[in-house]
Amino acid sequence: xxxxxxxxxxxxxxxxxxxxxxxxxADVVIYTISTNISGQELDGDKILRYFAQETGGQVxxxxxxxxxxxxxxxxxxxxxxxxxxxxxxxxxxxxRTLSNPGY
Numbered sequence: 001x002x003x004x005x006x007x008x009x010x011x012x013x014x015x016x017x018x019x020x021x022x023x024x025x026a027d028v029v030i031y032t033i034s035t036n037i038s039g040q041e042l043d044g045d046k047i048l049r050y051f052a053q054e055t056g057g058q059v060x061x062x063x064x065x066x067x068x069x070x071x072x073x074x075x076x077x078x079x080x081x082x083x084x085x086x087x088x089x090x091x092x093x094x095x096r097t098l099s100n101p102g103y
Contacts, residue, residue, distance in 0.1 A: 002075060003051070004033045007044025016047065023055050031057040031075045037064060 001023070009016070023030055032048035045061065052059040058078065060071035 001028050001057075002031045002033065002072075003048065004035060005044070005048065006035045007032075007042070007047040009047075016050075020051060020054055023051070028055060029057045030055040031060070031078075033060045033062065033068065033071045036061070039063070 012019070014022070030051045032052045034045050034048050036042055036045055041061075045059075049059045051057070058075070060074065062068045062071050
């Protein structure tokens with residue numbers, strides 16, 4: 001799943017923890033792209049980072065709209081590599097974590 005957002009909560013139906021739990025139960029890997037262009041990490045960015053880290057995805061912080069394409073290209077490359085290795089997304093993340101405890 002790719003989420004393009006500022007990370008702020010705008011009348012969500014579910015809490016952050018409930019959403020994360022649902023994603024984890026469904027074995028969904030979340031890639032997040034922040035729309036924050038301030039150059040400072042805001043609370044919403046921390047939430048986007050949290051969702052990506054907890055599901056085995058990655059977070060991207062493009063500094064301007066022209067950098068957005070690179071974020072999507074990075075996600076596409078990651079998914080291609082997982083498919084090439086024949087691993088489901090979650091299994092690939094688990095393998096990275098085991099081989100690199102600081103991941």
